[in-house]
Amino acid sequence: MPETTLKFKIDQDGNVKEEVIGVVCSNCTDITQRVENDLGSVVSRTLKGEYYQPCTINQTGQDEIVAQIE
Secondary structure, rough: OOEEEEEEEEEEOOOEEEEEEEOOHHHHHHHHHHHHHHHHHOOOOOOOHHOOOOOOOOOOOOEEEEEEEE
């Protein structure tokens, strides 16, 4: 199973850009929802091609997320 990574970039004004790597279909928005709620309002969202791929069921029910701050 590929590793799931959340990548955050925070600019000098405090704006946060986040990228989900290693996830297909709309699961990326499920993964980021709690973080986005804690950070504030989402101003814009750009969906990558992986978002439109078919979803598969995770048999283990466990996801490991690695956060990388730049």
